[in-house]
Amino acid sequence: MLKVQKKHAEKEYGESQTKEKTLDNSKMNQPEINSLLDLRNLSVYYGNHQAVKNVSMPIEKNKVTAFIGPSGCGKSTLLRTINRMNDQIPIAHYDGEINYDGVNILNQDIDVVALRKEVGMVFQEPNPFPKPIRKNITHALKFMGMNKLNMNEIVETSLQQAALWDEIKDRLDDSALSLSGGQQQRLCIARALALQPNVLLLDEPTSALDPISSAKVEDLVMELKQHYTIAIVTHNMEQAARISDNTAFLYNGDLIEFGNTSDLFTNPKEKRTEDYISGKFS
Numbered sequence: 001m002l003k004v005q006k007k008h009a010e011k012e013y014g015e016s017q018t019k020e021k022t023l024d025n026s027k028m029n030q031p032e033i034n035s036l037l038d039l040r041n042l043s044v045y046y047g048n049h050q051a052v053k054n055v056s057m058p059i060e061k062n063k064v065t066a067f068i069g070p071s072g073c074g075k076s077t078l079l080r081t082i083n084r085m086n087d088q089i090p091i092a093h094y095d096g097e098i099n100y101d102g103v104n105i106l107n108q109d110i111d112v113v114a115l116r117k118e119v120g121m122v123f124q125e126p127n128p129f130p131k132p133i134r135k136n137i138t139h140a141l142k143f144m145g146m147n148k149l150n151m152n153e154i155v156e157t158s159l160q161q162a163a164l165w166d167e168i169k170d171r172l173d174d175s176a177l178s179l180s181g182g183q184q185q186r187l188c189i190a191r192a193l194a195l196q197p198n199v200l201l202l203d204e205p206t207s208a209l210d211p212i213s214s215a216k217v218e219d220l221v222m223e224l225k226q227h228y229t230i231a232i233v234t235h236n237m238e239q240a241a242r243i244s245d246n247t248a249f250l251y252n253g254d255l256i257e258f259g260n261t262s263d264l265f266t267n268p269k270e271k272r273t274e275d276y277i278s279g280k281f282s
């Protein structure tokens with residue numbers, strides 16, 4: 001629950017509905033899903049252009065949900081809407097709801113800074129601050145007003161969670177830019193984890209990495225889902241099949257198919273899904 005929104009949620013939905021909900025997911029041919037986020041009739045526009053069209057789907061708690069589909073189909077737009085990053089684009093606007101633990105996070109009175117603390121994001125290109133490794137973590141905490149915490153402990157814990165501690169524990173005061181691309185990306189994940197989010201949004205986090213670094217980030221994602229709810233955009237079908245539990249296939253802004261990843265990849269219900277995953281178009 002977004003702390004700043006608790007009162008709002010209680011007023012709008014009633015206390016009983018602010019607890020976790022189990023979706024009736026029969027229309028998606030899925031067993032019951034324990035969703036943390038629930039997208040309902042979500043449409044996103046850039047000016048007059050509709051990039052995401054009336055999408056409804058759950059994002060399951062402590063699972064990895066992959067967004068796949070051809071270039072320009074709206075994957076990143078959908079992901080960025082979940083922590084309101086699109087608010088930074090003046091022509092972007094949206095309709096519909098994203099319910100997060102009983103709160104519609106698209107409400108205008110949501111505290112987006114608090115939201116982004118709970119719903120962290122990691123981008124395609126590793127983007128550490130040009131500062132020492134340690135400061136990449138502490139700077140994020142101070143920026144979020146969390147400067148009373150035990151910084152050394154959080155630095156160590158978040159780097160351990162990001163499977164980076166053993167590699168860099170003796171060089172915490174070196175510049176983050178001295179790390180390899182794969183290490184920089186894991187540092188960016190550690191930086192997001194330091195804020196103790198519930199959800200991690202990963203926008204093609206391995207597309208700029210070599211195969212070995214990509215494999216480390218994939219292993220990390222599999223590990224992290226024990227504690228976090230993860231949504232990932234990927235162009236890599238093998239990656240989606242390897243690491244995700246649920247997959248959403250988007251085409252031209254429409255959600256064509258959503259379901260359990262192994263079912264969707266082995267027995268797609270829609271012809272367009274089958275054509276896409278079998279490489280007939282990209």
Ligand SMILES: Nc1ncnc2c1ncn2[C@@H]1O[C@H](COP(=O)(O)OP(=O)(O)OP(=O)(O)O)[C@@H](O)[C@H]1O
Nearest residue numbers: 046049051069070071072073074075076077078089
């Ligand atoms: N800042 C923006 N301003 C205007 N239009 C945008 C903006 N960002 C994205 N779009 C448009 O929205 C549509 C969806 O783009 P989006 O980046 O979400 O797709 P994508 O599936 O993530 O693509 P890719 O796989 O190539 O990254 C595209 O038509 C794109 O041109």
